[in-house]
Amino acid sequence: MGVVSGAMKGCVFHIVAVVGLLAACGRSEDFERVEPPMEPEAVLVPGGGPGAELFGEYGGVKVSRADVDLLAAEGHDDETRAKVVALRRKLAFKAAQQGKGSDDAVAFAFRQGLARAWLEQKFEIEHTPDSVPLEEWRKLYMDRRVRPKFDHRDTYFVIDAQIICCSEIGDGCRRTDRYQSCFNETQAKAQEVHTSLLLIDPQTPEQFEKSAREIAKGMVEVGVQEYSFQYDFSKSWERQRGYDVVDEAVAQGARATGVGAFSAPIRSAFGWHILYVKEFLPEVSLPFDHPEVLATLKKEFHGYLRDKDVIRYIQETGRQFGIRVDVDALRAVNWEQLSGLKP
Secondary structure, eight states, X not given: OOOOOSOHHHHHXXXXXXXXXXXXXXXXXXXXXXXXXXXXXXXXXOOOSTTOSEEEEETTEEEEHHHHHHTGGGOSOHHXXXXXXXXXXXXXXXXXXXXXXXXXHHHHHHHHHHHHHHHHIIIIISOOGGGSOHHHXXXXXXXXXXXXXXXXXXXXXXXXXXXXXXXXXXXXXXXXXXXXXXXXXXXXXXXXXHHHHHHHOOOSHHHHHHHHHHHHTTOTTEEXXXXXXXEOTTSOGGGOOSSOOOOHHHHHHHHHHOTTOBOSOEEOSSEEEEEEEEEEEOOEEOOTTSHHHHHHHHHHHHXXXXXXXXXXXHHHHHHHHTOOXXXXXXXXXXXXXXXOOOO
């Protein structure tokens, strides 16, 4: 489940850059242009908001914790970044004294900073798990990618060293004996693979998979697959519903093997299998109103919902103000420098 929860600061920083570029391309009559402060003394005021506490004073310039955090993408230690902030403020002070505050580049940087501060306030301070409407959490719970976390049958995660004789779709392999000769001819090979694995004695899933693949190099019939499956052992194979159904012999074999071990050769309707059981999740059925469900959703998926809200906000803002994308401007941006990330 590809959800993001821990990189919001980087996400906000990245989006701020886009906001600044796009805002510059919107219809001017729709924006109330905020001008940078013209008074030289204004640029010496330390940053406010989160982290407004004083970090230190350098050459008569006060630097806040927020100022230091703002340069996190540039690397270096806190002390070095604080000195850089102080130096830049001094340079900005001299530039303001010389009337440079009205230059387009200065105005752009100032507005980009305002956009950053607004997004940080809206999505890092005000946006909390408790601020998300209950209906949003309910919709997430019903998402087919999330629901199995709270509502599933016995679930096995396995590595399967297999020899496949029949690959017909559906239950075709269960309804024919056309492949009996293949089963007979490959039984000894399946046993040979099992014996080799016993001699190697792999102790971890990684070791089992590596060993099985090494053995398979000398046996073209042998393949190795990793997959997971659910199974309701209270029902027959024909009555399994709601998920991809594996052969009953595979399900029973995994059940009998146990986590961290591998089975003897198992004959299914499809072929021979030697199963390594990586993980087992016992059956669970927790409704949305169970206290554990909401607590888990808030802990594990708040970042995911917050990222979605950021994107939605940017899209709605773009439509509201008629912002258009200047593709050439986006291509010209040094994203590595902006984000602090290297390819």
